Amino acid sequence: MFRHLAALILAAVVLAASTSSGVVDGRPVHTGPYHVVIRTAAKPSRRLIGLGGNAAICQEVHYKALCGTLTTLPGVMTPQQLLDAALRVAESKAMMAEKRLADVMKSRAVKAEGTSMSSTLDTCKGAYSSLADALQKARDTIKSGGSHDDLMTELSSASTFSTDCGEAFDEFPDLTSPIPGAQRHVNRLVSNCLDLAATIKEN
Template identity: 55%
Template sequence: MFRHIGALIFVAALTAAWSYGDARVVHPILNESDGGRRLFGLLSCGECVALCQQVHYKTLCTTMTTLPGVTTPVQLLDTALRITTTKAAMAEMKLDVAIRAASGQGTAMTSSLESCKESYGSLVESLQSTRKTLNSGGSSADLMSELSAAGTFSTDCEDIFEERPELQSPIPGAQRHVSRLVSNCLDLAATIKQQP
């Protein structure tokens, strides 16, 4: 009976962690020396972990190496692009909410938020285009060009609010996070391009 309670507690803990978004992916590993019994642990792409040591935000990158389906550097870049696209789209939605809330704060705030939202929309499109180029076997030059544009779009919102210090960005944490993700995508693409 206690064995079943322990299993239920384990499942409940995993479910709670996933619902808050901070769970690490757990993959079964076969332990050959123990008759093929299943153990639990983290699997990652060893080459990908090495690549992550060459990017600006190493921990952010290394975390992605443990996600399902990341077994090659190209899959790592594709996963990073997918996650970055999702985070940028979420920031765009938050800006949309902020625009509605700022209707009484004057035209300067509304104008700044609309410009930010437009930049995040362009960022999402640029990242989606980059993924298409990557997955269709496009050239490294095209990939780097699209990611360079994404890099510009990812910092536009921060620049807008730096130029107007009297205004406060409603998404400073999201701005920082998306900017770091895009930086890592650029670093990964550049590093993968240099590999033979």
């Protein structure tokens, strides 16, 4: 009896709050509608990598914020799915860098800079193509149930390819890369892929 009465009083208070407006402590209070959310006990979440995208496993990689954004992607529920998402995004970014370099190589400005620039850009383009292939092979290794050693071999190759472009430009200090932001982003993604793979093996 008393519990039903208390419930009615609470409902009346909520209804009154949702239909009123005014000023409280100097702050305007806007009128409703307001929604009352009833939380009930439910089964524990099967999400294994953390709450709200702040995954515990992301604390084990070099670029934590970048890793955290991947935990919010649809279908990413386990560390293995997080690794696959990281590989997929890194591959996509590598392919985009390759395409961007191909477009730049066609420009008159690059042709005017001479053979050094053309040669360096060609090296970069090839490196990103090889990187995309290595990342795809890493994904295939995971999907086919291949060994962790094979996976780490592919990722080690990917790590090398991801730095080849920067090293090519380092040989010519007078040249400026047309995609410095993309280079850094891809390097960080690949670094995280290696860290994630190593962490999953340890666990």
